[in-house]
Amino acid sequence: MNKVIISLNDVKRYYLVGEYVVKALDGVTVDINEGDFLAIMGPSGSGKSTMMNLIGCLDTPTSGIIEINGDKTSGMKEKQLAHLRSKNIGFVFQQFNLLGKISALENVMTPLLYARVSPSERKERAIEALERVGLADRMKHKPTELSGGQKQRVAIARSLVNNPSIILADEPTGALDSKTGFQIMELFEQLNLEGRTIVVVTHDKEIGNSCHRQIRIRDGKVEG
Amino acid sequence: MFFENIKLAFSAMVHNKMRTLLSLLGIVIGVGAVVAILNLGESAKESINDSISSGGLELVTLYPTPQDEQNQIFDLDLALELKKNISGIDSIMPVVSSYTNVRKEKITSSTNLSGVESNYAANLDYEVVSGSFFSSEENILRNQVVVLGSSVADELFPYGNAIGNYISIFRNQAKSYKVVGVMEEKDPALNISFNNNIYIPFNTFSQKFSKVNKIGSYVIKVKADSDALDVEEKLKTYLNSRVTEDDYQIFSPATLAEMANQITGTFSAFLAAIAAISLLVGGIGIMNIMLVSVTERTKEIGIRKALGASPRVIMGQFITEALALTLFGGLIGIILGTLISYGVINFVSWKLYISTSSYILAVGFSTLIGVFFGWYPAYKASRLDPIDALNYE
Numbered sequence: 001m002n003k004v005i006i007s008l009n010d011v012k013r014y015y016l017v018g019e020y021v022v023k024a025l026d027g028v029t030v031d032i033n034e035g036d037f038l039a040i041m042g043p044s045g046s047g048k049s050t051m052m053n054l055i056g057c058l059d060t061p062t063s064g065i066i067e068i069n070g071d072k073t074s075g076m077k078e079k080q081l082a083h084l085r086s087k088n089i090g091f092v093f094q095q096f097n098l099l100g101k102i103s104a105l106e107n108v109m110t111p112l113l114y115a116r117v118s119p120s121e122r123k124e125r126a127i128e129a130l131e132r133v134g135l136a137d138r139m140k141h142k143p144t145e146l147s148g149g150q151k152q153r154v155a156i157a158r159s160l161v162n163n164p165s166i167i168l169a170d171e172p173t174g175a176l177d178s179k180t181g182f183q184i185m186e187l188f189e190q191l192n193l194e195g196r197t198i199v200v201v202t203h204d205k206e207i208g209n210s211c212h213r214q215i216r217i218r219d220g221k222v223e224g
Numbered sequence: 225m226f227f228e229n230i231k232l233a234f235s236a237m238v239h240n241k242m243r244t245l246l247s248l249l250g251i252v253i254g255v256g257a258v259v260a261i262l263n264l265g266e267s268a269k270e271s272i273n274d275s276i277s278s279g280g281l282e283l284v285t286l287y288p289t290p291q292d293e294q295n296q297i298f299d300l301d302l303a304l305e306l307k308k309n310i311s312g313i314d315s316i317m318p319v320v321s322s323y324t325n326v327r328k329e330k331i332t333s334s335t336n337l338s339g340v341e342s343n344y345a346a347n348l349d350y351e352v353v354s355g356s357f358f359s360s361e362e363n364i365l366r367n368q369v370v371v372l373g374s375s376v377a378d379e380l381f382p383y384g385n386a387i388g389n390y391i392s393i394f395r396n397q398a399k400s401y402k403v404v405g406v407m408e409e410k411d412p413a414l415n416i417s418f419n420n421n422i423y424i425p426f427n428t429f430s431q432k433f434s435k436v437n438k439i440g441s442y443v444i445k446v447k448a449d450s451d452a453l454d455v456e457e458k459l460k461t462y463l464n465s466r467v468t469e470d471d472y473q474i475f476s477p478a479t480l481a482e483m484a485n486q487i488t489g490t491f492s493a494f495l496a497a498i499a500a501i502s503l504l505v506g507g508i509g510i511m512n513i514m515l516v517s518v519t520e521r522t523k524e525i526g527i528r529k530a531l532g533a534s535p536r537v538i539m540g541q542f543i544t545e546a547l548a549l550t551l552f553g554g555l556i557g558i559i560l561g562t563l564i565s566y567g568v569i570n571f572v573s574w575k576l577y578i579s580t581s582s583y584i585l586a587v588g589f590s591t592l593i594g595v596f597f598g599w600y601p602a603y604k605a606s607r608l609d610p611i612d613a614l615n616y617e
Contacts, residue, residue, distance in 0.1 A: 058530065058610045079534045086532025097527045097614070101235055113228055114532035162532070 002033035005165050005197060006055055011064035013050050024050040026220035027064070032166070032199065037192040039211035040201045047220040049170070052201045056091060056168050057084045069165050086115045090159025094171035096151040098143040104130065104154045105139035111162045129157040133187060149180035156187060166197045173207055185210045229541050233548035236517065247513035248553035250506025251593065255557025255586045256564065257499035262582030263565035265492025271574040272484045276477045282314075283348075284456050284476040285416070286442040286463075297466055298439050306442070310458045312450030317344050317443040320429050326422060327392045328380040335376050336421045337393060338440075339429020345371070345407065347445050350418060355387040355405035362404075363425035368432075370401040374409040375419040393422075395433050416443065452478035496582075500589070506553065507593035514546050514601035525605050526613025535606035542605045546598020547591065554590030558583060 013025040024047045032038055032055075042048040053059040054066055057073055060081070066073045068088050073081065090111075091097075098107045108126035117125070130139050133153040143151055152172060159167050169188070173181030185207060192198050192212070200211055208214050216223040237244045273281075288298035303316040321338040342360040345352065358369045370391060377386050386406050392398040401424060410418040444459070446452045456476050463472060518525070525538060533541075562578075569576040 053611050056530070058614075079536065082529065082532055082534035082537075085530065091530045093614075097523075097530070099524060099527060101239060110528070111531040113225065114528075114534070114537060116225070158531070 002035055004031045005034045005069050006030075006032040006199075007065075007067045008051075008054070009065045009067075011051075011054060011061045011066055013047075013054060013059070014062045023220050025054070025061070028217075028220070028222055030215060030222060032197065034165070034197055035192070035195055036197050036199070037188070037212040038197075038199045039208040039214045040199060040217060041203065041205070041208040041214055042217035043203055046217045048201050048203075048217045050220075051217060052168060052170055052199075055166075055199065056089050057081045082114075086111065086162065088165045090162060090164040090167040092152070092155050092159050092167060092169035092172045094174040096143070096148075096155045096175070098151055098154055098158075100143050103140050103142055104135065104146065104157075107143070107154055108139075108158045108161050111158060115162055125161055126157070129161040130154070132160060133157045147180075148176050149183060152176060152180075152184050153187070156184070156191075160191070160196075166199060167191065169198065169200045171202055171204075172200060173202070173204065181207070225537065225540065226544070229544035230548065232541055233545040236545055237548065237552065243513065244549065244552075247509050248506075248549060248556065250502060250509040251550055251553030251590060252506075252557045252560060254499060254501075254503030254506045255554045255590060256560035257502060258496050258589070259558055259561025259582045259586050260564040260568070261492055261495045261499055262579040262585070263561065263576070264568055265488055265495070266577045266579035266582075267565070267569055267574050268492075269485055269488040270577040272488065273481050274575070276481045276484065281478045281481060282446045282448065282452055283416075284444040284446060284452055284459065284474060284478070286444060286459065287473045287475065288439060288441075289471050289473065298442075298472070300439065302439070303442055306444070306459065306462065310455065310462055312447050312455045312458070314445040314447045315343065315347055317341060317347055317445070318426065318439045318441075319344070319443055320426065320433075320438070320440045322395075322433060322440075325394045326376070326380065327394070327398065328389070331380050333376060333379045335373070336417070337429070337433070338421055338423050339426045339433070340423050341426045344423065344443075348416070348443070350410055351408040352405045353408045355403070357405050357423075358425050363427050366428045366431050367425060368399060368401045368428060369404045369424065371405040371407060371423040372403060373407050373419045373421040373423075376422055377406040393424075399432060452476055453482065503589055503593060507550075507597040510546055510550055510553075510593065511597035511601060513549070514542065514598055515604070517545070518542060518601045518605040521605075522608060522613050522616040525608050526610055526616060529608070529610035530614060538608075539602045539606035542602035543595065543598050546602065547594035550590040550594030550598075551587070554586055557590075558586055561586070 008028050008030045011025055011028045012023070015022045015024055028051065040048050040051055050059070054061055057068060060073050060076060068084055071084060073084065076084070099110065105123070105126055108129050109122045112122040112125060127136065127139065130136050133156050135150060135153050135157065138146060138150060143154070146154065173184055176184065188198050188200065189210070200207065202208055300318055303318045307313050307316050317340060319338055319340050321336055323334065324337040325332055325334050342358055342363050345357045352371070357371055358367070362369050370393070372380070372386060380386070380391060381389065386403045389403050390400045391403060393401055407418065412418060444455070446455045456474055456479065459474060528538060565576060
């Protein structure tokens with residue numbers, strides 16, 4: 001049995017909106033193993049984004065326990081969460097979220113900056129990551145000079161570069177045409193074959209089905 | 225991390241050139257004004273000092289009050305006595321003088337006649353342009369020789385052939401004196417005039433012109449490594465043990481210079497303080513623009529946080545940006561202030577003295593303002609919720 005690298009145990013996340021308590025997640029228990037290629041699926045408002053934020057250490061649960069590689073996130077300060085993100089999580093977003101004023105290479109180098117890697121090693125590893133996603137010839141380009149698929153590849157290179165325990169992709173194909181989307185999913189497939197744990201958050205059934213395992217969320221709870 | 229922050233700061237500044245420039249205006253004007261005012265203050269001070277010290281900051285003049293018997297201590301021996309008892313005195317030049325008429329053939333002129341010792345001119349850096357100053361032998365021998373100040377020489381000898389000629393000096397009766405030297409033209413010092421003077425040996429003067437052995441003034445030259453104000457104090461203490469304060473007056477350019485320094489110093493400090501208020505206003509401008517920048521870049525902050533930037537790192541990034549802004553503004557201000565100083569100095573034809581402290585002050589102030597007014601926006605940026613920031617459009 002593979003090692004569990006992310007474990008959610010009866011995780012609840014409530015928000016106070018005006019006078020109402022919104023139960024975005026209402027008691028979710030999930031284990032994600034090393035080497036998983038998992039889709040978290042559900043319609044909008046189901047709580048899948050909340051779940052992604054919790055797994056991505058951008059947020060902490062109202063109650064319940066989340067362990068990322070053995071570290072409990074509950075009660076952590078922002079500084080510790082930032083450290084955890086830097087060490088364990090690589091994000092891929094729907095809208096790519098590249099920094100617009102700097103080159104692809106510099107974008108990929110940024111996570112290493114926050115992980116306090118030396119400048120020369122940063123560059124070396126960023127080039128390696130860009131080569132891995134097949135964009136070595138585009139590294140001097142700025143995001144505006146890249147196509148959507150290329151941007152997402154840069155974003156994936158950026159998520160890889162820190163060698164995180166898990167790559168967390170939020171609707172990674174949502175802003176791409178289906179062909180490009182398929183290519184991106186293929187890239188994830190390859191990365192998964194290399195042993196990386198990948199979690200894709202999506203409402204798209206087809207995308208979900210191209211992952212090896214699916215979790216469906218509805219009204220803050222895991223279905224089935 | 226620090227270098228990346230500096231790079232980021234500059235790319236942000238370059239990205240919004242016009243906005244950067246406008247928001248820097250307050251700092252630029254503030255720093256420019258402080259630098260210009262302090263430079264001009266310094267230059268004013270130095271130019272006043274220059275005009276005061278052209279008479280010699282190292283000179284102290286002691287004037288016995290013209291009274292009768294009590295003043296008997298003010299004689300030639302006192303000069304030696306003071307020199308012996310008061311440290312820091314290079315030389316003491318007793319001067320006796322009176323107003324008198326001189327004549328060369330048909331030309332008559334009124335002039336100030338001074339009896340001085342042979343070292344007088346040399347001690348005051350007062351140069352002879354032709355002939356020579358009389359010697360100490362001529363003083364001891366009480367020779368009837370005279371050295372002319374430049375304007376007297378011009379008047380009596382319009383064709384320049386003064387040396388070796390004779391002029392008549394009137395006291396009760398005319399006496400003939402041989403001209404041995406003509407002095408350069410020299411701007412009057414605050415307490416000593418030169419050009420309308422003629423000089424004869426001290427001993428000749430005492431013998432021929434004054435009945436009592438009284439000294440008109442003692443010009444005291446202070447040693448180069450001593451402080452004129454200090455010597456002045458010692459002089460007063462010494463004299464007060466012998467006579468009362470009313471019996472003499474001491475005049476020194478150094479006292480005046482110190483007074484002038486105090487006045488210009490206070491004045492420019494006051495003006496600089498007013499200018500510093502515009503620095504404060506400039507600082508608020510920086511804070512404003514940084515707040516705008518933080519809001520605009522909320523998404524960027526969210527991304528950076530997702531990529532693992534801790535609040536401290538984000539704070540550092542924005543503080544560095546504010547600092548880069550103010551220091552850049554300070555730099556432009558320094559250039560502007562220096563140019564203004566040059567302009568004004570040229571206009572009033574002083575000599576420019578750069579006040580180094582004003583530059584240190586300007587840079588220090590800019591830094592302080594950058595940190596102080598950049599702190600709050602940077603803090604706000606660092607506290608942004610990463611999820612909200614990421615979803616910000």
